[in-house]
Amino acid sequence: MSLSLCQNNITKACALRKALPLYAITDRRWLGDKPLAQAVKEALLGGVTMIQLREKNLDTDCFLQEAQRIKALCHAFNVPFIVNDNIGIALACDADGVHIGQQDMAVKEARALLGPNKILGVSAKTTAQALAAENDGADYLGVGAVFPTDSKANASEISHNELQRICAAVSIPVVAIGGINEKNISKLQHSSISGAAVISAIFAAPDIRAAATRLRQRLSALLTKTALTIAGSDASGGAGIQADLKTMLACGVYGMSAITALTAQNTTGVAGVSPSTPDFLSAQLDSIFDDIFPDAVKTGMVFSTPLIAVIAGRLRHYQAKNIVVDPVMIATSGAHLLSTDAITALKEQLFPLATLITPNLKETEALTGLSIANKADMETAARKLQAAYGCNVLCKGGHRPTDADDLLYTADGPLWLPGRRVDNPNTHGTGCTLSAAIAAHLAKGYSLPQAVQAAKDYLTGALTAGLNLGHGAGPLHHGWQLCKFP
């Protein structure tokens, strides 16, 4: 796969995940006298996030005309438009994608006709079908029927256990379909779906807009993901716990924190460090995991061997998943944030638990004992870390003189992620922010390359926003998508 194609795929997948939560599928049989375009507009006003035009009885001309009309409406709301079954119509109206079932065209053939950039959705009822569809080029799966449905004759039901198994087996997102309404939707709570596809609960409702709004609210509660940062507090708010919590919120995830140490610091340096006791750190972690189990965890400043032992022990005990370890060693100002003996504990106890470690160039050199002068050296060092600790490695190129390209090294080998260098000296907390954003996107179910790319895009925006505070290297604008400072 070429690098640029891979980048396109990652960008497409990130956009698709945002579109899946409430996926409305049209069916004019539920509409009575109401024109389809009016019903679709009401659904869009109610907050549906993607529309599929499903027509079983229209001739080609009428289907194409309807597709052009509904596509224009969807795009006016910035919502992707998908055509059911008919690739010819989808290509003719330049739809965003197509949904096909097991009885329709072969997935490989559909992908070949659509090219790499269009969205391809495929129905699946079993794990085998799901894996085959993913392998052949599907971008998402429609899995059902999860409840009895009146919208499709002979739609066989699948168990919620099967839905869960399919979600766990594939790395593309899954939407549940079939008989979903605002009363039963909460039964899908533990299934790891990325959204719900719905016909009658929206289009058979007397007030389509209100029905869509209520379903959207239910889905928000159902799909809310959580992330935990285990790190040090930065009194000045630009790095550490404070940066992580702001980042998690901005990335659409509920953030929680366990504090390893208080630091008295600002943009010019660290004036003091007061670590938590191991017992108190352990108590914080127990309070969190016993109540709101995080969908992802990041660690930042872990400070000392006894604190690392507590963190590793509790993460193992609770079988925490999606763990991002940012090996924070030395602050940009030169302050030591990890005692020398703790480097061994970090490597031996935390790295093997990590889904990803995120060293910058200096940290990569310190961790490997290698000196890094170019991209080939970065690959050698990242491969060494991946082989030694069995975790994926993001070797960050933010301090490279020419570009900000990062190297993601997994068991599949190297993947270079190009980065744009932003001309901004205010970089306090960039490492914390990136690792927190990666954790947030892993919590939302993004694959690792997608999570890293989405986090890089978020960080680029936070740097580009150009906040300028303090007398040293200032903090980022973590809320750049949410608000502008006056």
Ligand SMILES: Cc1ncc(COP(=O)(O)OP(=O)(O)O)c(N)n1
């Ligand atoms: C999102 C989504 N999931 C499943 C289906 C069903 O597709 P298919 O099995 O091809 O059945 P028809 O919709 O064509 O009758 C879907 N349309 N959308």
Ligand SMILES: Cc1nc(C(=O)O)sc1CCOP(=O)(O)O
């Ligand atoms: C189109 C479709 N496909 C299904 C499947 O199981 O693949 S169930 C279904 C109908 C979904 O409509 P409603 O939300 O009204 O139940």
Ligand SMILES: [Mg+2]
């Ligand atoms: Mg079909």
